Amino acid sequence: MALYEHQSLKIYNSITGEKEDFQPITKGYVGMYVCGPTVYSNVHLGNCRTFISFDLVFRYLKHLGYKIRYVRNITDAGHLENDGEEGEDRIAKKAKVMELEPMEVVQKYSIDFHQILEKFNNLPPSIEPTATGHIIEQIETIKTIIDKGLAYQVNGNVYFDVLKYNEKHHYGKLSGRKIEDLISNTRELAGQSDKKNPQDFALWKKAEPQHIMRWPSPWGIGFPGWHLECTVMSSKYLGDEFDIHGGGMDLKFPHHECEIAQGQAATGKDPVNYWMHANMLTLNGKKMSKSTGNNILPRELFTGDNETLSKSYTAPVIRFFMLQANYRSILDFSDEALSASEKGFQKLMESLSTLKVLKASKTSDFNVNTWKDKCYEAMNDDFNSPILIAHLFEAVKQINLAKSGDKRLSRESLDLLSKTMNDFIFEVMGLEDLEDTSKSEANTDDFKELIEFMIQMRNHARLNKDFETSDKIRDKLLKMDVELKDQKEGTSFTIKS
Ligand code: AMP
Ligand code: ZN
Numbered sequence: 001m002a003l004y005e006h007q008s009l010k011i012y013n014s015i016t017g018e019k020e021d022f023q024p025i026t027k028g029y030v031g032m033y034v035c036g037p038t039v040y041s042n043v044h045l046g047n048c049r050t051f052i053s054f055d056l057v058f059r060y061l062k063h064l065g066y067k068i069r070y071v072r073n074i075t076d077a078g079h080l081e082n083d084g085e086e087g088e089d090r091i092a093k094k095a096k097v098m099e100l101e102p103m104e105v106v107q108k109y110s111i112d113f114h115q116i117l118e119k120f121n122n123l124p125p126s127i128e129p130t131a132t133g134h135i136i137e138q139i140e141t142i143k144t145i146i147d148k149g150l151a152y153q154v155n156g157n158v159y160f161d162v163l164k165y166n167e168k169h170h171y172g173k174l175s176g177r178k179i180e181d182l183i184s185n186t187r188e189l190a191g192q193s194d195k196k197n198p199q200d201f202a203l204w205k206k207a208e209p210q211h212i213m214r215w216p217s218p219w220g221i222g223f224p225g226w227h228l229e230c231t232v233m234s235s236k237y238l239g240d241e242f243d244i245h246g247g248g249m250d251l252k253f254p255h256h257e258c259e260i261a262q263g264q265a266a267t268g269k270d271p272v273n274y275w276m277h278a279n280m281l282t283l284n285g286k287k288m289s290k291s292t293g294n295n296i297l298p299r300e301l302f303t304g305d306n307e308t309l310s311k312s313y314t315a316p317v318i319r320f321f322m323l324q325a326n327y328r329s330i331l332d333f334s335d336e337a338l339s340a341s342e343k344g345f346q347k348l349m350e351s352l353s354t355l356k357v358l359k360a361s362k363t364s365d366f367n368v369n370t371w372k373d374k375c376y377e378a379m380n381d382d383f384n385s386p387i388l389i390a391h392l393f394e395a396v397k398q399i400n401l402a403k404s405g406d407k408r409l410s411r412e413s414l415d416l417l418s419k420t421m422n423d424f425i426f427e428v429m430g431l432e433d434l435e436d437t438s439k440s441e442a443n444t445d446d447f448k449e450l451i452e453f454m455i456q457m458r459n460h461a462r463l464n465k466d467f468e469t470s471d472k473i474r475d476k477l478l479k480m481d482v483e484l485k486d487q488k489e490g491t492s493f494t495i496k497s
């Protein structure tokens with residue numbers, strides 16, 4: 001029986017503001033869509049926090065035994081400056097500055113994004129569709145919305161008619177914004193735009209001659225509006241109604257509000273059952289952001305190459321730092337906080353090593369089953385990783401007490417403790433013990449040094465015409481898959497893998 005059948009998971013649904021029992025549309029299956037990056041610059045640590053938050057969700061649902069299709073897009077067209085309706089496309093602008101093709105910019109930063117997320121041990125999504133790969137589908141959806149009378153075209157642009165939509169539906173139900181406020185808050189002045197109403201948003205924009213990212217459409221040469229791609233790609237791969245939609249808190253409005261309206265307008269269905277929003281990583285108390293430059297890049301942390309850092313940090317330590325906060329809380333980045341997380345992370349790893357060598361007692365002073373239930377309760381309570389981590393540290397305490405002989409743990413307790421800790425630390429939280437790998441790297445270096453030493457011994461033997469010893473060394477090394485090659489410059493070796 002899959003774990004999910006006897007676990008009751010609650011998810012905080014941003015649209016109701018409540019923690020709700022998670023009931024997927026199809027028993028045992030989950031469809032999850034998360035808004036991906038706009039690939040016009042290096043991914044910063046704030047972006048990584050959101051993707052790590054949803055990796056935790058993905059990993060935990062998998063751990064519970066759900067079959068999950070996780071779709072995360074790449075925005076490679078249509079996202080204009082200031083998240084607005086006017087201005088240059090972010091990618092096209094960068095392409096001009098860098099004197100590259102827009103698709104070269106997309107390729108460069110998609111690679112960076114993948115490399116960084118892999119470093120953080122994020123699992124790849126099941127499907128990673130791009131906006132430019134779905135222009136035809138986007139045009140089809142626009143046609144449908146026009147046919148339903150909820151969008152209009154003017155001068156090669158197509159706008160979503162928010163007021164018309166709001167007659168039957170509720171525009172603002174996710175973000176809690178009121179139509180009247182939206183009207184008075186919109187900066188556009190009458191006559192400045194060809195929209196019927198200032199709160200209408202673009203489904204298709206006419207490309208001015210200087211706009212290099214352009215496609216033919218029934219309304220002329222143009223490009224899709226930013227919000228449309230997510231509606232189109234989520235429904236294509238997950239259906240008109242699906243289980244979970246995620247993204248950073250800053251995407252609630254207008255992006256996700258518009259997604260609901262577009263989906264509802266095109267299909268007559270409310271597209272998403274559970275909206276999840278990850279909170280922001282801040283730096284100096286302000287949101288980390290690409291455009292303001294108030295950010296730090298993961299690579300700067302890996303190398304320590306940033307004047308605000310006292311040292312470098314590994315990816316698992318940074319990931320641990322992020323998971324020590326609830327995904328719905330703001331987290332402020334600082335060198336001190338990261339350094340404290342590093343100490344905690346080391347304690348956790350050390351206790352796993354201790355656990356491997358602890359001697360079992362006949363009886364146990366620690367009820368591992370009760371403790372294990374608490375770990376699941378924490379994760380079932382809307383993926384509460386800081387509470388889970390607190391429980392893991394309770395186990396660390398027990399392990400240390402058992403080590404010093406102050407408490408007893410039976411074989412059965414030790415095995416369950418070890419399995420549960422490993423499951424939560426590595427499988428669910430996606431942490432990695434790099435010490436293990438670095439130890440094996442160190443071993444490789446030591447091994448190479450030993451081979452060099454053996455080569456010197458062999459050279460010495462050959463100089464003394466002791467060919468029996470020199471051949472023995474060569475043959476022995478060969479048995480260990482080390483092949484020697486005698487050349488004019490000296491003897492080199494290769495290790496066969
Ligand atoms: P973008 O590439 O700007 O579209 O952002 C990609 C994802 O990162 C979105 O889900 C954003 O909400 C999220 N994001 C952007 N800035 C931050 C931040 N400072 N902290 C957490 N998530 C962020
Ligand atoms: Zn999106």
